[in-house]
Amino acid sequence: MRNRFLGVLAVLGAAGAIAATSDGAALLAARPLLVPVQGIAPQALADTYTQARGGRQHEAMDIMAARGTPVVAVDDGKLVKLFRSVPGGLTIYQFDPSGQLAYYYAHLDHYADGLKEGTMLKRGQVIGYVGSTGNAAPDGPHLHFAVFRLGPEKLWWKGEPVNPYAALRQAAPQAAR
Numbered sequence: 001m002r003n004r005f006l007g008v009l010a011v012l013g014a015a016g017a018i019a020a021t022s023d024g025a026a027l028l029a030a031r032p033l034l035v036p037v038q039g040i041a042p043q044a045l046a047d048t049y050t051q052a053r054g055g056r057q058h059e060a061m062d063i064m065a066a067r068g069t070p071v072v073a074v075d076d077g078k079l080v081k082l083f084r085s086v087p088g089g090l091t092i093y094q095f096d097p098s099g100q101l102a103y104y105y106a107h108l109d110h111y112a113d114g115l116k117e118g119t120m121l122k123r124g125q126v127i128g129y130v131g132s133t134g135n136a137a138p139d140g141p142h143l144h145f146a147v148f149r150l151g152p153e154k155l156w157w158k159g160e161p162v163n164p165y166a167a168l169r170q171a172a173p174q175a176a177r
């Protein structure tokens with residue numbers, strides 16, 4: 001699987017210009033991800049990427065869990081932004097180690113203690129807790145998790161969305177501790 005995948009990357013690289021979306025999916029598939037919510041098995045995940053949300057495509061995954069369930073970093077990489085937005089509530093933006101992908105975690109109830117922008121996160125590190133801040137229904141706490149392929153400027157708020165479902169179905173579960 002891994003070898004076949006590297007072969008695909010080599011072909012894509014040789015082709016030069018690549019569609020941003022497939023490129024992002026290939027980059028993501030090569031990352032050894034964890035499910036970002038503790039105690040959720042990969043097989044329990046639902047693909048909510050193409051669902052309609054307020055007139056546009058969702059372009060993210062919703063992972064339902066009890067309020068206060070720990071949210072963990074899916075990968076190593078830099079925490080680039082802690083941000084409170086009207087739709088997302090309390091959010092975290094993390095880059096992958098190569099700075100080509102961004103991971104976005106939203107509707108957090110609160111952040112993990114001592115979390116700071118600019119620090120390097122370790123895969124599996126608790127970064128926050130499931131909640132319903134922003135536009136999530138108060139009685140439906142969940143993690144809204146999105147991935148996007150960063151452009152050359154590497155702006156934390158800007159990129160091509162990538163569906164994380166296939167990669168997370170291959171992910172290691174993050175057991176409750």
Ligand SMILES: [Zn+2]
Pocket residue numbers: 058060061062143144145
């Ligand atoms: Zn969502």
